[in-house]
Amino acid sequence: MQSWRIRLALLLLATAHFAALGAGFLAPYDYDDQHRDYPYAPPMRLHLQGVRPVVYGLESQGGEYRENSDQKYPLRFLTGRRLFGVDEPGVYFVLGTDGYGRDVLSRLLYGGRISLLTGLLAATLSLAIGWILGTIAGFFGGLADQILMRISEFFMALPWLYLLLAVRAFLPLHMDPVGAFVLLIAIIGGVGWVRPARLIRGVVLSGKERSFVLAARGFGGGAVYLIRRHILPLTIGVTLTQATILIPQYILAEVGLSFLGLGVGEPAPSWGNMLAEARQYHALVLHPWLLAPGAAAIPVLFAYLLLADTTLEMSQNPRQLR
Amino acid sequence: MADTLLEVRGVRKSFGDTAALRATDLELRRGAALGIVGGSGSGKSTLARCIARFERPDAGQVRIGGRTDYGHTDVQLIFQEAAASLNPRFTAEEVVAEPLLIQRRGTAHERGKAARKWIETVGLRADSAPKRALSFSGGERQRLAIARALILEPSLLILDESLSGLDLLLQAQITALLLDLRKRLGLTLILISHDLALAARIGDEIAVMDQGAVVEWAPSSDLIARPAHPRSAELAAASEWLSLRSALA
């Protein structure tokens, strides 16, 4: 019954990630290809010449853009290492350009790579740390548990975004894109392990009291065996649910940080720093296509929401294991 | 003494301020069946757990086969709610073979064979081995728990209230199984229960415990007919089945 929701969600996610990972192939331009003659160009349409799709020439007149139907540039496929494009001096901006004349679609795809991957990798980091610490605290109890509780209280004493910014504040402001990418993953992931840890700790705590664990202990099972064979399967449900909640949250964290200028910086695109152009909202009124990253995020967030709901339902009905 | 298997000498155990077990002595011959009865808090479960190495006694010694350093092949304990002591995700074969796996005995193939053999021994079909534990009934899971306990071939099997809470038909079936296994394998059994009649059916002798010590020890029929200690008399009266029987006698 819920399977159509899962399938839809997975389809959306697969499409988004495939598009982002394949940016190098799918995007018609490089992310820092500037077309000085065409700042803030609007999205361009395809026209049909017979059965072949063509793009008209783009002309700018004092800030306004017009199509020149006398200049036709046929759409070419598999040019060089790109899926599609038009020959020079023609241009094809599917979603228009930004203030520097850079193709929004291309930057959207390349930017998606950063934003989506940051979310995924940071969530993996949080879950890994959270799982390890939560399992140790829950299983061995005692001092380890006390320490975990105190530390987690401490982390939860700050509002999440303030905590993120606090950590970010004391690190170098300007970094190269790769460094910034790694840094973001480390910060976002390293700061958000607390909730998964507590949840997993809870599951492990109640799990280790179950009689089949006690029985296995009675046969001489050691901690590693018990955790691996009996406790770990119990934690899968909660870990999955946490993943579906954390990943979108972390994607938005990257977007937020980059938007504020504290994440990935120019010229590398991320959905966040692309939206930063929108801070000049007067410009936005005239050039709404700059909001494309925001629109692109929505189906991704929706997909994760669907997954979250279904994994939550599934974990509340454990007997319905397929 | 002909072939003593179990010796308990002066075993004491307290939890915090509560003395659960006060200096207790016990002796059991190989192949015998003993029922330990008592009310809640009488210390019978604590005694069982001390013997089975789930608890460490504060004082005293437990010897099995003459040794204090006995192990998992010497004694096995089956819990109350044995059915819940199976991981529902495991297959029957995995459940029964688990002790071998933990003790690293044999190859995977050998373990599987042994598991299937024991599954049959407790009265289940060998071809049900790949089914998930979840899909077995309560009584069948009870049998699986027994098979699992026996796969390490212990000399002594302790059942801690394992038959309480089963419906009477199931109780009768499992009791028959245990008696049969005892005969075939020469098992030594201890059944812990609050039900005197049940203990009497399985055990040749009965030990009555109250407030952490053994207060009476007699052959089953003697104890039921002429309970010496007030506690024993109470337990006999509390057992409906026994009251019925004596009413009919």
Added chain:
Amino acid sequence: MKFAARRLAHAALLLLAVSFAAFAFAQLAPGDYYSDLRVDSRISPETLEGLRQQAGLHRPFLARYGAWLGSAARGDFGYSLAYSGPVAPLLKERIRNTLLLTGVATAVAWFLAVPIGIWSATRRGVVEAALKVVLAVLLIVPDLLLAILLLVFAVETGWFPAGGMNSPDFASMSAAGRLRDTAWRLVLPVSVLVAGMLPVLVRHVRASMAETLDAPFVLAARAHGISPSRRLFRHVLPVAANPLIGLAGLSLGTLLSASLLVEVVMGWPGLGPLLVDAILSRDIAVVLAAVVLSAGFLIAGNAAADLALYRVDPRIRAR
């Protein structure tokens, strides 16, 4: 009362620990406000060192922490090197603005969520299904995007001022005029925050109501002939309110985080923009103060929720 004392002591200790950690972390940070100035070749190293000494940046760690803590307790959060003025007055104003924004947003959100939640707990049908869809949409659209869209809307229609808390001629307005001005400017930011909070709140209210309505004591009340409205207010709501108090405490952190972003985007002069600007200009004193204060709010808010829960729920008292 013992519980209250313990809880407050716990909160105070936690805040102290956070402030210590923040201070320590700040000291570990490579460079300080003056490091970036080093790049400027017009400023000699000696001048830089002199400035540093003046700002007291050369003393040992614990001494500095102690000094900072002492001043903070008196309300003095040091000196903002970027604003060239004491931090405290800046903070006071910004905190007030953030509290105003989040306070109004919380009030509006709960004011809407409770009736909607109660209503939808007892109905099925098309309207209720449509409601679920609307709430789901609100849940999915990121705050950032919504804020930007509302700004665009404001600019396009001109109905709302786009950004800022006060009009240029604020000072010359009457009291009523000022109230109207602020209220008008609150609409957009509050809308974004409420849109973010509403789905979660409604879901919890609805769940809590549904669960309570199913409880045996409600059925008993009905069997006793108690009228529906009396049942609702005297019997159902007090019990259903219980988990919601806990929720209020938990969602405070999320609200503050959301508010940060909204303040920055919509130009609301709260704690958020202050922190962000301070980070970008390496103004450590301000960053420290803003971070510790945000923790202070959250800790205080949670403590308040715990205390309220303690008073309301006798079961906790029994423990």
